[in-house]
Amino acid sequence: MNYWLVKTEPSAYSIEDLKREKKTLWHGVRNYQARNYLRAMDIGDKVFIYYSAVEPTGIFGLAVVSKKAAADPSQFEKKSGYYDAKATKDSPRWFAPEFAFDKVFAPPLLRDEIKKEKSLVKMVLLQKGSRLSVQPVTGAEFNKLISLAENPSGADLRSKAGVAISHG
DNA sequence: GCCAACGTTGGC
DNA sequence: GCCAACGTTGGC
Numbered sequence: 001m002n003y004w005l006v007k008t009e010p011s012a013y014s015i016e017d018l019k020r021e022k023k024t025l026w027h028g029v030r031n032y033q034a035r036n037y038l039r040a041m042d043i044g045d046k047v048f049i050y051y052s053a054v055e056p057t058g059i060f061g062l063a064v065v066s067k068k069a070a071a072d073p074s075q076f077e078k079k080s081g082y083y084d085a086k087a088t089k090d091s092p093r094w095f096a097p098e099f100a101f102d103k104v105f106a107p108p109l110l111r112d113e114i115k116k117e118k119s120l121v122k123m124v125l126l127q128k129g130s131r132l133s134v135q136p137v138t139g140a141e142f143n144k145l146i147s148l149a150e151n152p153s154g155a156d157l158r159s160k161a162g163v164a165i166s167h168g
Numbered sequence: 169g170c171c172a173a174c175g176t177t178g179g180c
Numbered sequence: 181g182c183c184a185a186c187g188t189t190g191g192c
Contacts, residue, residue, distance in 0.1 A: 172189105177184105178183100179185100
C-alpha cells in the first residue's frame with residue numbers, strides 16, 4: 001500500500017464535497033510529475049486531502065483510491081478549462097483516478113503543526129518551492145500524520161497535565 | 169499583495 | 181536543443 005497527498009482549494013473541491021458525493025474523479029491535474037504519481041496510485045492507497053493557498057492551510061481529511069487512473073475526460077472537452085488540444089483519445093496525456101471518501105479531520109491538521117514535527121521535515125510538502133499537486137508520502141510519515149490528526153496538540157497538552165479527555 | 173520557485177512555451 | 185520570457189503556484 002502506498003500513501004499520497006493531493007492539494008486542492010476548498011472553493012474548488014473540499015473534503016465535505018467528497019463526503020457528500022462519496023466518490024470523485026480526481027481530474028484536471030496538468031503536470032507531468034503529478035500525472036505520473038496519479039498513475040502509480042493503486043486501489044486502497046490512502047490520500048491526504050490538503051488545502052493550499054487559502055488560510056489555514058493543512059490536511060483536512062483522508063480519501064482512499066477506489067479506481068486506478070484512466071484517461072481524464074476533461075482533456076477532451078473543448079469548453080473545459082482543462083482542455084488539451086494535443087491530447088487524443090488514442091493517446092491521452094492526462095489521467096484521473098477515482099477517490100472515495102474516508103474521513104474528515106476535525107480539527108484539521110494544520111501546516112503549522114506539521115512543520116513543528118521534526119520527523120516530518122523531509123516531507124515533499126515542506127520542501128522549499130514544492131508546488132507539486134500530487135505527492136508521495138512515506139509509510140512513516142503517514143503514521144505520524146494520522147497520529148497527530150487523532151491527537152491534536154491541545155489534547156496532548158491536556159493529557160500530559162493529567163486532565164481527562166472527554167469523548168462525548 | 170508580494171514574490172520566489174517552478175514548469176512550459178516558443179524563437180532562434 | 182538552448183534559454184529567455186512568461187504564467188502559475190502557493191507560502192508568507
